[in-house]
Amino acid sequence: MIHLRLKFKQNSLCYLLLLGMSWKVPGKMLTLYLHGFCDCSGIIERAGGSMEEEIGELRNSFALSDAFYFYKKGLESIVDDQVTQRFSSEELASWNLLTRTNQNFRYISLRLTIIWVLGVFVRYCILFPLRITLAIIGLSWLVIGTTLVGFLPENSVKTWLSELVHLTCYRICARGLSATIRYYNKENKPQKGGICVANHTTPIDVVILANDGCYAMVGQIHGGLMGVIQRSMVRSCPHVWFERSEMKDRHAVTSRLRAHVAAKTKLPILIFPEGTCINNTSVMMFKKGSFEIGGTIYPVAIKYDPRFGDAFWNSGKYNMVSYLLRMMTSWAIVVNVWYLPPMTLQDGEDAAHFASRVKSAIAHQGGLLDLDWDGGLKRGKVKDSFKEEQQKMYSSIIVGQNGISSCSQSTKVE
Incomplete structure (x- = not known):
């Protein structure tokens, strides 16, 4: 049985994705440690290594195929995609009194509500007419x-x-x-x-x-x-x-x-x-x-x-x-x-x-x-050329490692 031991925040997406996942491997008991995969806040923490480095680590640690590398990268993309989040507004550490449409908003105090109402009056009734006039001019x-x-x-x-x-x-x-x-x-x-x-x-x-x-x-x-x-x-x-x-x-x-x-x-x-x-x-x-x-x-x-x-x-x-x-x-x-x-x-x-x-x-x-x-x-999908580039990169790693192993074997024979 292969156990996945991850550091994640309870009820996070990582927990939902990985809960109960296991594979049966005859004659072997293996454990996959993906340390650093998630931090305590539930946000992806990527190692940042190249394909050669990470696959090399897997080969040194396990006698499994390199599918685990692509499996990990796939889960990272599901939990925290690097691309689509660049097309939505960045998150602020604190509220700037500009909106109350946030689904996670909770009433805090009467004073904060009054300040927000005054801000709406200033922005819409004073600043906005002046700005429209300047833009037309x-x-x-x-x-x-x-x-x-x-x-x-x-x-x-x-x-x-x-x-x-x-x-x-x-x-x-x-x-x-x-x-x-x-x-x-x-x-x-x-x-x-x-x-x-x-x-x-x-x-x-x-x-x-x-x-x-x-x-x-x-x-x-x-x-x-x-x-x-x-x-x-x-x-x-x-x-x-x-x-x-x-x-x-x-x-x-x-x-x-x-x-x-x-x-x-x-x-x-x-x-x-x-x-x-x-x-x-x-x-x-x-x-x-x-x-x-x-x-x-x-x-x-x-x-x-x-x-x-x-x-x-x-x-x-x-x-x-x-x-x-x-x-x-x-x-x-x-x-x-x-x-x-x-x-x-x-x-x-x-x-x-x-x-x-x-x-x-x-x-x-x-x-x-x-x-x-x-x-x-x-607005579009990933080009096939990018997929082919990743495939060529992986194939070059396999060919290179096979070449090194064959050379070492020939040296031992001599």
């Missing part, structure tokens, strides 16, 4: 100002006026969110002819970065109000907008971006290589397309303070209107922005490794977890 100024500047001939005056209009608009919109922004290492700010890449938490990342400098935006052409704003912006500044059919053509996108970067007088391109919003705790895989363009990469790390408001946009749960409503009724948007030293492609380095190196630098500076998972898993 900022967007109106953007449309009107960029349209008027667009009629001027191409010269230095038009460039200066365009940057002035954009900066003014974004700063008014930031006031509409009560944004408090701290910029660090401004000597590393993105320069013209370069590419600015940053981790992505919310659509207002654009507003946060554009408060300290102008950027050329990259995106798909939309209709309605967003389309009006895009058409007015492109009249005064060389933003890069794509049709839906063009966005699917990787070569067309790359060629247009390369042409923009080649013109050293144009504004730096702002790109979010993750391709989706992550919940302010991690940085997920950077798409390599942004790093195949060439030119200098200017990494930027963005970290929001969740104590004053949740900036993460869960697009699967909230549409844009309801999300902006939540943002404008929060206490404030407090954020730190770090400009990292510029980085370039090294000799013998491909775009994928370059993207990973930039991602690691951003994660380290922002105090975020560095994950290799693709943010596309938010």
